[in-house]
Amino acid sequence: MNLNGKRALVTGGSSGIGLEIARELLIAGAIVGITGRRQGAVDQALRQLEGQGPIRGLSADVTTSEGRARTLELAAESLGGLDVLVNNAGGVRAGRLEAITEDEIRQMVEVNLxxxxxxxxxxxxxxxxSGDGLVVNVSSGIAxxxxxxxxPYAAVKAGIAHFGEVLRRELDGEGVRVLTVYPxxxxxxxxxxxxxxxDGGRETPSDVAREIVEAMTQDRLEVVRGGPARLEMVKQNRTDPQAVDEALRPIKAAMEDGARDHSAL
Incomplete structure (x- = not known):
C-alpha cells in the first residue's frame, strides 16, 4: 500500500504505540485521525503532531455505540473517507485470575475485543x-x-488476532486487507x-510503530516483535509447549510479583 494521501484512523492514538503510529503515518504522507478516551490526552497528542501533516482528533470510547459513531464520523467528515483503520485502543488488568474482578474482566473484553x-x-x-482498504489489529505477543x-488479557488479545485472520479470509479479493500486530x-x-x-527489556513505541507502518507499505500479514529469540519461543510454544512451561517455571514468582499491580483500564 502506498500511504501517501491515504485516510487513516488510529484508535488509542493519544499515547504510546498509537501516537507513534499516527506520527509514522503522517511521515508517510497519510491524512490521519486519532481518538482516545480522554479529551485532554487527545489535545496534547494533537499538539505533538501539529505541523507534521494533516491531523484531526477527538475523544471517543470504542466500547460504546456513541463512541464508535463519533469515531466513524471523524473519518467520514474530517478525513473525507477511510482507507486504513488501526484498532489500537486497549487496556489491561493483570494478576491471579481470582484477584481480578468481574468488572475488570468485562472491561478488558469490551475494549480489546x-x-x-x-x-x-x-x-x-x-x-x-476505498477499494484499497486495510484493517490493522494491534494484538500482543501474549496472544x-x-x-x-x-x-483474561491473553484471551482477548488472542481473540482479536483470530478475528483478524478470519476477516482477512472473509474479505479476500474484496479490496480490504488485514494486518495483525504482536508487540x-x-x-x-x-x-x-x-x-x-x-530492566531494559522493553521496546520503544517508535520502533514498534515504524515496523507497523513499514508492514502496511509491504502488504504484510503480521508483525511479530521481539527478534529471533521471540520467534523461536513462539515456534517452541507450538511444537513443545511443555518445554516453555518448564522454562518459565523458575521465574513464576517474579512474574507474579511484576504482574500483581499492573492495571491500565
Missing part, C-alpha cells in the same frame, strides 16, 4: 468504498505465548504499573 470488532464492522462500508497472571513489552503508559521488563 468487542469494541474493535464492532467498530470494524461499522467501518467496512467506508473501507470497501502467541501465554504468560501466567495475564489470563512485546513496550514502554507505554499502559505499562507504567507493570514490573515486567523494567
Amino acid at each position: 468487542t469494541g474493535p470488532i464492532l467498530l470494524t464492522r461499522a467501518a467496512l462500508s467506508l473501507l470497501k468504498e 502467541l505465548v501465554g504468560m501466567a497472571f495475564y489470563s 512485546t513489552a513496550t514502554e507505554t503508559p499502559m505499562m507504567a504499573t507493570s514490573g515486567m521488563g523494567r
Whole structure:
C-alpha cells in the first residue's frame, strides 16, 4: 500500500504505540485521525503532531455505540473517507485470575475485543468504498505465548488476532486487507504499573510503530516483535509447549510479583 494521501484512523492514538503510529503515518504522507478516551490526552497528542501533516482528533470510547459513531464520523467528515483503520485502543488488568474482578474482566473484553470488532464492522462500508482498504489489529505477543497472571488479557488479545485472520479470509479479493500486530513489552503508559521488563527489556513505541507502518507499505500479514529469540519461543510454544512451561517455571514468582499491580483500564 502506498500511504501517501491515504485516510487513516488510529484508535488509542493519544499515547504510546498509537501516537507513534499516527506520527509514522503522517511521515508517510497519510491524512490521519486519532481518538482516545480522554479529551485532554487527545489535545496534547494533537499538539505533538501539529505541523507534521494533516491531523484531526477527538475523544471517543470504542466500547460504546456513541463512541464508535463519533469515531466513524471523524473519518467520514474530517478525513473525507477511510482507507486504513488501526484498532489500537486497549487496556489491561493483570494478576491471579481470582484477584481480578468481574468488572475488570468485562472491561478488558469490551475494549480489546468487542469494541474493535464492532467498530470494524461499522467501518467496512467506508473501507470497501476505498477499494484499497486495510484493517490493522494491534494484538500482543501474549496472544502467541501465554504468560501466567495475564489470563483474561491473553484471551482477548488472542481473540482479536483470530478475528483478524478470519476477516482477512472473509474479505479476500474484496479490496480490504488485514494486518495483525504482536508487540512485546513496550514502554507505554499502559505499562507504567507493570514490573515486567523494567530492566531494559522493553521496546520503544517508535520502533514498534515504524515496523507497523513499514508492514502496511509491504502488504504484510503480521508483525511479530521481539527478534529471533521471540520467534523461536513462539515456534517452541507450538511444537513443545511443555518445554516453555518448564522454562518459565523458575521465574513464576517474579512474574507474579511484576504482574500483581499492573492495571491500565
